[in-house]
Amino acid sequence: MKVVKRDGHIVDYDPEKIRIAIAKANNEVKGKEKASKAEIKEIISYIEELNKKRILVEDIQDIIEEKLMELDKYQLAKKYITYRYTRELVRKANTTDQTIKELIEGENEYWNNENSNKNATVVTTQRDYLAGITSTDITRRFLLPEEIVKAHDAGIIHFHDADYFAQNALHNCELINLDDMLQNGTVINGVMIEKPHRFITAATIATQIILAVTSSSYGGATVSLTHLAPFVRLSYEKYYKKYQERNLSKQDCEKFAMEDTKKEVEDGVQTFNYQVNSMTNTNGQAPFLSVNMYLGETDEYKDELAMIIEEFLKQRILGFKNEKGVYITPAFPKLLYVLEEDNIHEDSKYWYLTKLAAECTAKRMVPDYISEKMMLKLKKNEYGDGECYPCMGCRSFLTPDRTMSLGNIAKAKNYVEGKGKYYGRFNQGVVTINLPDVALSSDGDMDKFWKIFDERLDLCHKALQIRHKRLSKVTSDVAPILWQHGALARLEKGESIHELLHHGYSTISLGYAGLYECVKYMTGHSHTDNGEGKEFGLKVMEHLNDAAKKWKSEEDIDYSVYGTPIESTTYKFARCLKERFGTIKGITDRDYITNSYHVPVFEEIDAFSKLKLESEFQELSPGGAISYIEAPNLQNNLESVIEVIQYIYDNIMYAEMNTKSDYCQQCGYTGEILIDDNLEWYCPNCGNRNHDTLNVARRTCGYIGTNFWNKGRTQEIKERVLHLDNKVAEKL
Numbered sequence: 001m002k003v004v005k006r007d008g009h010i011v012d013y014d015p016e017k018i019r020i021a022i023a024k025a026n027n028e029v030k031g032k033e034k035a036s037k038a039e040i041k042e043i044i045s046y047i048e049e050l051n052k053k054r055i056l057v058e059d060i061q062d063i064i065e066e067k068l069m070e071l072d073k074y075q076l077a078k079k080y081i082t083y084r085y086t087r088e089l090v091r092k093a094n095t096t097d098q099t100i101k102e103l104i105e106g107e108n109e110y111w112n113n114e115n116s117n118k119n120a121t122v123v124t125t126q127r128d129y130l131a132g133i134t135s136t137d138i139t140r141r142f143l144l145p146e147e148i149v150k151a152h153d154a155g156i157i158h159f160h161d162a163d164y165f166a167q168n169a170l171h172n173c174e175l176i177n178l179d180d181m182l183q184n185g186t187v188i189n190g191v192m193i194e195k196p197h198r199f200i201t202a203a204t205i206a207t208q209i210i211l212a213v214t215s216s217s218y219g220g221a222t223v224s225l226t227h228l229a230p231f232v233r234l235s236y237e238k239y240y241k242k243y244q245e246r247n248l249s250k251q252d253c254e255k256f257a258m259e260d261t262k263k264e265v266e267d268g269v270q271t272f273n274y275q276v277n278s279m280t281n282t283n284g285q286a287p288f289l290s291v292n293m294y295l296g297e298t299d300e301y302k303d304e305l306a307m308i309i310e311e312f313l314k315q316r317i318l319g320f321k322n323e324k325g326v327y328i329t330p331a332f333p334k335l336l337y338v339l340e341e342d343n344i345h346e347d348s349k350y351w352y353l354t355k356l357a358a359e360c361t362a363k364r365m366v367p368d369y370i371s372e373k374m375m376l377k378l379k380k381n382e383y384g385d386g387e388c389y390p391c392m393g394c395r396s397f398l399t400p401d402r403t404m405s406l407g408n409i410a411k412a413k414n415y416v417e418g419k420g421k422y423y424g425r426f427n428q429g430v431v432t433i434n435l436p437d438v439a440l441s442s443d444g445d446m447d448k449f450w451k452i453f454d455e456r457l458d459l460c461h462k463a464l465q466i467r468h469k470r471l472s473k474v475t476s477d478v479a480p481i482l483w484q485h486g487a488l489a490r491l492e493k494g495e496s497i498h499e500l501l502h503h504g505y506s507t508i509s510l511g512y513a514g515l516y517e518c519v520k521y522m523t524g525h526s527h528t529d530n531g532e533g534k535e536f537g538l539k540v541m542e543h544l545n546d547a548a549k550k551w552k553s554e555e556d557i558d559y560s561v562y563g564t565p566i567e568s569t570t571y572k573f574a575r576c577l578k579e580r581f582g583t584i585k586g587i588t589d590r591d592y593i594t595n596s597y598h599v600p601v602f603e604e605i606d607a608f609s610k611l612k613l614e615s616e617f618q619e620l621s622p623g624g625a626i627s628y629i630e631a632p633n634l635q636n637n638l639e640s641v642i643e644v645i646q647y648i649y650d651n652i653m654y655a656e657m658n659t660k661s662d663y664c665q666q667c668g669y670t671g672e673i674l675i676d677d678n679l680e681w682y683c684p685n686c687g688n689r690n691h692d693t694l695n696v697a698r699r700t701c702g703y704i705g706t707n708f709w710n711k712g713r714t715q716e717i718k719e720r721v722l723h724l725d726n727k728v729a730e731k732l
Contacts, residue, residue, distance in 0.1 A: 002054045010054070010579050015044045018064065025080040033075040035068065043067045128284030132163025139165045143470070148463050155576025156456060158432040158569050159463050160511070164218040168470045169478035172509075173219030173392035174426035174488060177412060179227040181209055181486040184413040188212050188481060198238060199261075202231035203268035207275035210289055213487045215282040216479040219427065220393015220703075222290040222336070225308045227423075229301035232308065236261040262307065269311040276333050277320060286332055288703070292390035294338035295350060296372060302342075306350055309337075313356045316364050322663075322695055329661045329697040331704045335360075335367035336390050339649040358641040361657050362634040365699055368626070368656040371649045378619055378653055381420050389422040391654065394702030395626040398425050399560050402504030409499050410489035424488050425506055429467040431460045432511030432564040434573050435518035435540065436593055440581045442522075449522060450543075457510075457547045464508055468557055472498050504558045509623050510548050511564035513573060514593040515540060516600045521587050528599050528613055541597065541620035548623075560623025563596025565702045570595070571712025590719075592712035597621060598628075601716055607631070607723040608647055615652035626702045627655045629723040633671070634659055640724060658699050658720075665693040675718040679711055 001013040019040055026034050035043075047055075047063055068077035139162040140149050152159045164170045182202055185194045186209065196202040206223060214221050239257035248256070277286050293309045295302055316335060319327035337357045343350040357367055376386030381400045391397045401420040408415040410424050433456050442449035476483035476491040483489050483497055491497065500506055515527055515537055525533030541561070548559040566573065570592040577588045594600045597617035599610050607629040614627040634641050634657075641657065648655045660672035667686035673696045674684050681696060682689045697706050698717055709717065 001048070001052055003060065004054055004056050015048070018044055018047070018060070022064065022080065025076055028079040029075045033073055035071065035073055035076055039071055122284070126284070128282065135164060135166035136162045144466065145462070148459065148466070151459050154580065155434055155573045156437050157434065157459055157463065158511070158566070158573070160430040160432065161218055165470070169474050171217050171471060172427040172429045173221060173396050174213070174217060175222050175390065175392055175398070175423045176209065176213055176487050177414070177424035178206060178209065178223045179423060180412050180414040182206070182227060182231070184486065186481070186485045196231060198235040198264065199228065199231040200235070200264050200268040200271060202228055203272045204275065207272055207279065209487065210276065210287050211279050211281055212481045214287040214289070216482050218283060220288040220290060220396065222292055222390045222392050224292040224294065224297060224390065224423070225312070226292070226294060226297040226301070226305055228308055229298060229305040232261060232265060232304035233301060235264050265307050265311050269308065269315055273315060273320070277330055288393060289333040290336055290390065290393060291333045292336045292338070293367065294388065294390070295342050296338065296340050296388060306353060309353055310356060313353070313360045316366060317360045319364060324665050326663055326665070328663050328695045329364045329704065331697070331706045334394065334703055336370055337367035338370045338372050338388065339645065340372040344646060344649050354645065355638070355642070358638050358645060362638060362641050362659060363661060365657070365659055365661065365697065365704055368654065369645060369648045370654050371652060373649055374651070374653040387420045391624070392427060394565055395563065395654070396427055396509065396624040397622065398422055398507055399504060399558055399622055406503055409503065409505060412486070412490060426488055428471055428501060428506055428508040429464070430509040430511045430562060430564065431463040431467070432513055432566065432569070433457065433460050434514060435512055436514040436521065436573070436577055436587065437580070439518040439521040440577065440587070444522060446522070453543060460510055461547070461551055464510065464559065468501060468508055472501055502556045507558045507560045507623055509560055509562035510544060511562045512544055513564050513566050513570070513596060515597045515617070516594040517587050521584070526600070526603060527597070528603060528605065537597070537617070538620065541617060545620055561621050562624035563621040563626070566595060567700055567713060568710050570716065571710045574712055590715060592716040596625065601720040604721055605723060607644060610723050611647060611652050611655055618653055625654060627652055628658055628699065629655070630658045630720050631724040632660065632722060644724065656699065661697055663695040664688050665695065666690070675714060679714045679718065681708065
């Protein structure tokens, strides 16, 4: 017999727990009111003779109370009820002490592996986690209804970022309006920052803005290099004037001014990279930053932008030195390279940048690639025009701009009437549905599946409404850098951000995970089969979108379907599925579930077939999606990298390539650090297993992680198959 606990977890029936509970109540009464060992055994036998496969823990307790009263043990029943009530109070009381103790002592597995870019032993990270534990406790006890907490604990849904939810001011991720802040000035910590007059100053101020913004939110932030390009020209003009004043010829003025400008761009980019990777924000980590490289964002400053992009790529190819002075692959900033007509063909003006990007991908796993061609087809604004813009963080895309006819509701100083606005917009947060749980709960019955699916979507909707309502109370004063000084808006002091939560200005995300396992259980096929499985998978995705559209139309809140980058949650979901449904071959027999709509990591498929198939599902994940292919070391095979890049341009909106670039500090080995059958990392050259002396970089959820992972994610990494071999790729 299995017992269903209050949080939804399923455990084996244990009669000893009943004996202990009655015995504790027995100690509170005297004489005939005490229950004898025979009477306790009689109660236990009655429960066992019910022959139930599963029984709720509350039902067991109700039976105990009834049986005690049948035995005329009224005082004992009363004490047992009091004991039961006291236990309930304890469960609802503050439960943070033990968790905090385990965190401080380094014994808490969850916090040690919660984020592959955070080191839980470092004091700055611990401060963030200590605050997060408190926030989570307050969120669970006071801010969320019991049904949401139970569903979250049971792995039915996942209420993301509860460790930040107690502060009602915090949102998820954003596109920073760097252009407005640099061109029109901003204020940081009460200090006015005026428009800079050269590139290196602008680059430095940009990093200060990034630190301030990411300290006031909890997700990923993105800036565009386009917004730095005008300052390259200002630097050039300054240098040109200097040489002109020395009475040099026009030709020499241009030559020396350009040399100085290129050196300043080099220094400015280096400063930017050093700052971003050495700074720690209030989240206890370097800013979770993406940098957008899109030549099509500007006509006037395209050549200056190309100079900056080139330098960013060159410095990333080189890598960053670790504490031993060895160049390694850094996690941030994440680079986003937009493929377009000006850089995709060999005869394109900026083809040299794409070749550089290919070299960078082969060595450092970045940049990721956005296809302007595909994005213009998929992302249409309210007038039907396609637009191209970067994601926020690792994969979170804003829905196409619906605010153009509303005017400048953010009061941005760089607002252009009639032009799509993306910088300054943001995401309100995420709640994710566990799709395999929906399937397993239906026991394979299609009618039950859709009914349970809708019930679970209602739970997600309630949880998302709670997120929205909490943010709706915020005024601009809580984070001036965001709401008053240009990062997201320029509202007045005390002004509500409420309007920015509606009308499509910001999004709120309905996440999903485990499409593969869901489809496999319901149909017996993978959603990659181009047949029954794929057809059902697309129906599931369409159903998610139908729900989001319905909520959006009723509430004027931009609900959007989001392929969740479940990092630690993949293990939690898998563990919960096993507890609730047992081990089912091919469904719950791993310690992870598949991210979003992805082809499962163990399924053999070539790179081009994978990208083509996933492009259909990516289209149905408008609020957040990224696809990838797994490849070996391709540093000596750039032809294959370029072929994949060109295929991305023609076939899928957003994709990336995973290669290997690890380092062992103990023996100096560079290559791929391996995982053994016990899911332990080791150097194949010297056998080193010390995490402190192994530099491992793996893309796990759309971004690169460098601080190792929990058991579930590690198993997923180990089981990844290659989609591209080391021969020249051929399209299939």
